[in-house]
Amino acid sequence: MANSLFQKHIISIPELTRSELELIVETAGKLKAEPNPELLKNKVVACCFFEPSTRTRLSFETAIQRLGGTVIGFDNAGNTSLAKKGETLVDSVQVISSYVDAFVMRHPQEGAARLASEFSHGVPIVNGGDGANQHPTQTLLDLYSIFETQGRLDNLNIAFVGDLKYGRTVHSLTQALSKFNKINFFFISPEILAMPDYICEELDQAGINYSVHATMEEVIPELDVLYMTRVQKERLDESEYVHMKAAYILTASMLADARDNLKVLHPLPRIDEITVDVDKTKHAYYFQQAENGVYAREALLALVLNEQL
C-alpha cells in the first residue's frame, strides 16, 4: 500500500488521518525495538528553531542522526540574516529548503509552518510548534506513549489539566484522539485558560464527550491518562502568570485512588505543577514520554522521506 505520508507537510493534526497516525505509532514501536541507521542515509534535514526548545530540537536531531541522516540548522534565530539583516521568513524558507530534504521548524507565530510550506518548493515542512496553535510531533509521541502504556488508542478517559488555552500540545492531542472511538475528555483549568471554543465546537460537532471540572481530585479515579501542562509564562503578562501558575499542582497523595493503569503525562518542561514525589510513583511516565520523542520523530521522518520502508 502507498505510504501517504511520503513527502507530506506535517503542519497540523487535522490534516493527518487516523490510519496515518496509527502507522506512525506502529513504526515508532518498530524503530524503538530495532533501530535502523539506513533510513535517512544521504538525507539532510534542517532543524531551525526560532523559539526555545530542549526536547523537540534535540530529539529531532537525535532521530535524524540515529537514522543515518545529517542535520543543519540553528537553535537561536538571533544570529541569522532574518534577525540581523531584516531578511523575511519567506525568503529564509526558500533558501534553507533548497539545501535540504526536509525542514523542521519551530516559530512563535501561529501559521508560520503553514506559510513555510507554501514557499518550500515541495520540501516537506514539519511543524515543531507554532505559537499557541499546534505541536503535531508532540502529539505523535503522546499517542505512542498512550498506546505503549494502555495498549490502545480507543476507549480512553483522559484529563487535560493546566493551561488549555495556550498549551498547543493539548489542542493537537485533543484533535488526534478525536479520530479514535469512545474517548472521554475531562478539562480542568483556570477559567481564563480554558480550552479554546474552536476545539470545544469541533468536539460538539463530532458528538465527542467532554466535561469541564474544577478539581483534579473529582476525576482522577476514572482516568487512564492524566495529561498535565505548565502555564505558558511566555504567552501571559506577568501579573496573569503569577495568579495562574499555582492553580493546579499534582502531588503523589492525590493519586491514591487512581486506577492501576493511570499514567501521568506532561509534554515538559514542568515548572511546579507536578511535585517530585510523583516521579517515584508507578503512574509517572513523563520522562519515558520525552524519550519516546526520539522514536516518534524517527518514525515520522522515515515515513516522510521514504516511499516504502
Ligand code: CP
Ligand atoms: N515538549 C516540548 O515541546 O518541549 P521543548 O519546548 O523543550 O521542545
